[in-house]
Amino acid sequence: MTTDLLDPSPTGTLALDLRGLRKSFGTVRAVDGLDLAVRPGEVVAFLGPNGAGKTTTIDMLLGLADPDEGTVNVLGLEPGAAIAAGRVSAVMQSGGLLKDLTVRETVELTASFFAGSRPASEVLQRAGIADIADRRVGKCSGGQQQRLRFALALLPDPDLIVLDEPTTGMDVEGRRDFWNALRADAARGRTILFATHYLEEADAYADRIVMVSHGRIVADGSAAQVKSLTSGRVVSASFDEPIDEAALRALPGVLDVEVRRERLIVRTTDSDAVARHLLTATDATDLEIAARGLEDAFIALTTDRSDTATATTTTTTTEKSRA
């Protein structure tokens, strides 16, 4: 571990430290008591449906909006200071580009705003848009514009890049190109936080998934941990005679047993054992086995908060090192 004397942040400083953030717009509570700590080098997906408070949180951590309550600390600095020092940069959802400039002009202009910027040709290369450098921004596709925003974010060589739903409105190919460019960059050890409502993106590109709903974090864990919340299957069956729920719970792999209107619902990682038990030891009929996807968990976690308290226990990321 090398400590650079020029680096003002002591070793161990969090890349991002949000505490008790609250922000309301009129009567709408956009962010309602949000805490988040991101360690250097993590790639974090900020996952939630529209209106969950993702963009508001990002606005606050970039200093574009002030929280009503709580504190924001970016690399040990205030957001404004972190931006002025070029240590954090952002890729916003839309806008923010002058359509009458070319791609290269936009990059060169933005580079002139920073004192210690990477060369324009380098960031164009890394964002994968060197071949369209002379194209007018207005003539670029949504995906190309987004890679341009990413190139701009690379200019100050920041420690942290924040992306707000970076692939909204992109076609499949544009999305893939964008993530390839981002992934190549993440491999260099940069901290990345991206908001998305695409589950597959969070799963494929993040080391850690933070699920938000109604302005709060409802689940937080490694992609594998969050996936484990959703792994397993749901076995359901109808029954006439009451079924011994305790016996079911005692079976290996059973996570949860529930009865809803004459229908037994068992969440389990071992559906075979449950099915065998139901068909042999009970008079259950009309048995169904269904896979639980990330989608299900996502809906369960983000739609109804009273449910989530029992459905999941919030997990925390384990220490991990990115060499």
Added chain:
Amino acid sequence: MSAVAVPITATRPRRGLNLTYLKVELRRLLRNRRTVIFTLVMPPVFFLLFGTVDSYKTDSVGHANVTAWIMISMALYGAILATTSGGASVSIERAQGWTRQLRLTPLSPVTYVATKVISAMVLGLGAVVVTAAVGIPAGADGDMARIAESLVLAWVGSSVFAAFGLFMGYLLPAENVMQILGPVLALLSFAGGLFMPLGDGVFATIAKFVPTYGLAQIVRAPVTDDGVSIWAFVNVIAWGAVFVAGAAWRFRRDTARV
């Protein structure tokens, strides 16, 4: 973690004027065909259309001929177009998220505003110079020192319309706002007595309430003997206040999410 061996460059915010930005802004103005036509082509063309009647070259308005009077008015018209489009581009860039993007860089807001003001004033100067370069050989004549004074006043005074542009930029659809503002300003200039002398009829009465009227009176004062009426100042101050208040009102409304 130790693999992060990127050299740490001291990134400090840049203060003062950013010449790259100024150059880019001027290039953008010249690249916009509409802006060039409205500010650099139309004023001299209108001058040639309205100002070169033979009798205008011999009739005097005090210290210059009527042709010079119209040349000064056209220069003001061009400069007003330049500052209006400059102001409008600020509100358009806000609406398009460019100023939000700038907030994610160390560029100071003061530098941004200064760059926009300087580029608009350079374009305005271009309009005044082009109009004079066409007008003087084409017969604008009189006390050249006074004519020059009027031209400088036209250039500087046009800045009042930056607030008009800012306000209109918020009210009108973003793309090609000048497509609307160009004709609107032509109409305002016509009604305000910029294109031809108004005489004493009903148009002269209406003109007193048109936003361009007061400024035109003040700008042309050096070459006329009439002096400047109190109404010219009332007109400029009142309309200036309306534009500033309007722009501030819209500005505040969209600040919530900027």
